Amino acid sequence: MKTLIKNIKQLIQVRDHHTTKVSGLEMNYLPTLTNAWLLINDDKIENYGGMENLPKIEADREIDATGRMVLPSWVDSHTHLVYAGHREQEFIDKIKGLSYEEIAAKGGGIVNSAKTLQHTNEEELYLQSLQRLEQVIKMGTGAIEIKSGYGLTPEAELKMLRVAKKLQKAHPITIKTTFLGAHALPAKFKNNKQGYINQICEEMLPQIAEENLADFIDIFCEQGYFDLNDTKQVLEAGKKYGLRGKIHVNQFNSIGGVKMGVDYNSLSVDHLEVMNDEDIETLKGSETIPVALPSCSLFIKIPYAPARKMIDAGLPLAIATDYNPGSSPNGNMNLVVSLACIKMGMTPEEAINAATINAAYAMGLEKTHGSITKGKTANLMITDVIPSYGFLPYSFGNNHIHQVILAGKLIQ
Numbered sequence: 001m002k003t004l005i006k007n008i009k010q011l012i013q014v015r016d017h018h019t020t021k022v023s024g025l026e027m028n029y030l031p032t033l034t035n036a037w038l039l040i041n042d043d044k045i046e047n048y049g050g051m052e053n054l055p056k057i058e059a060d061r062e063i064d065a066t067g068r069m070v071l072p073s074w075v076d077s078h079t080h081l082v083y084a085g086h087r088e089q090e091f092i093d094k095i096k097g098l099s100y101e102e103i104a105a106k107g108g109g110i111v112n113s114a115k116t117l118q119h120t121n122e123e124e125l126y127l128q129s130l131q132r133l134e135q136v137i138k139m140g141t142g143a144i145e146i147k148s149g150y151g152l153t154p155e156a157e158l159k160m161l162r163v164a165k166k167l168q169k170a171h172p173i174t175i176k177t178t179f180l181g182a183h184a185l186p187a188k189f190k191n192n193k194q195g196y197i198n199q200i201c202e203e204m205l206p207q208i209a210e211e212n213l214a215d216f217i218d219i220f221c222e223q224g225y226f227d228l229n230d231t232k233q234v235l236e237a238g239k240k241y242g243l244r245g246k247i248h249v250n251q252f253n254s255i256g257g258v259k260m261g262v263d264y265n266s267l268s269v270d271h272l273e274v275m276n277d278e279d280i281e282t283l284k285g286s287e288t289i290p291v292a293l294p295s296c297s298l299f300i301k302i303p304y305a306p307a308r309k310m311i312d313a314g315l316p317l318a319i320a321t322d323y324n325p326g327s328s329p330n331g332n333m334n335l336v337v338s339l340a341c342i343k344m345g346m347t348p349e350e351a352i353n354a355a356t357i358n359a360a361y362a363m364g365l366e367k368t369h370g371s372i373t374k375g376k377t378a379n380l381m382i383t384d385v386i387p388s389y390g391f392l393p394y395s396f397g398n399n400h401i402h403q404v405i406l407a408g409k410l411i412q
Ligand SMILES: N=CN[C@@H](CCC(=O)O)C(=O)O
Pocket: 109, 110, 113, 220, 248, 251, 296, 322, 324, 325, 326, 327, 328
């Protein structure tokens, strides 16, 4: 099946195979082709070029994109999309002045979501999550990472991961899963944190590996949650099963999680709202990409990751939604791109690179996703008629997505 998209006002993020991520000054360059065509063959991008050189192509379907931009789909490299129920009561408590930590201390937060999820059966959890998946697909997301971590028992953690894997069969969006058993300490282990770490490493991980349910491993490395010693044990155990880290670090405090992540050659370190100079220095020259989550900062009113400082220091940066019921009940990558510009001082070029090519790297998908490249998966967005790509972050809160193509299939 061949699809030809013609008269594209601007084809955005056009790269060859050599670019796996962009760092520092490179982030401010977004390669584009004006007045372009693009040919999809089955699920892959076959070719593209300028309209002045359009060869004679026998296509099964033609799309006229006059006035519209075509971009690679957004890649959302950090989400907790599989969850049960909602936590709007905590949202109200927050408005009334309670902090994220105070809400957690009175039984809210992650363990609250875990309680709900443990009592939700697999089919119901699947249906709730499917609805969210379909919502983000419409908003242009073409690849998504989904974490466990709202189960906190072997049964419930496995249930979450099975649901995340099952979602892959429902739609041609690309899904990668991450085991986040160490998201919070369940009440049962209140005075026995090591007992829970042992359960994660010796009971949950072997089953997860046996069923091939996870691509990565994660831990919430933070004061009041899991410390460096716990993080080391979890990353070590993950390594035994070939799972690289994608870890929650430096959300509220810098306690050495960035260095631990780099030492274990984690694929990404995520959150980073609190970064000191040493943390930034540690990331230089590593294969670990920093990931910022601006909608979490917006929602729970904490600082934004210092994107400017990181990029100006020569680092690459990815951005993601952190879609979850507690700190970011929103999976809209368009909004994240806007927030990156408005709140973190990133240019539209930097933000789009952070949400596509660098985000693909943060999911281990840099060879197949994140850019318009011959042979890559045909995951694309066709925008509304808009004046320029800068209009996308400028017009914040609006999603100017006209059509979505996933693995060559026209979704909407
Ligand atoms: N910070 C840790 N985990 C989630 C939030 C979890 C929750 O509040 O439910 C996050 O990435 O923001």
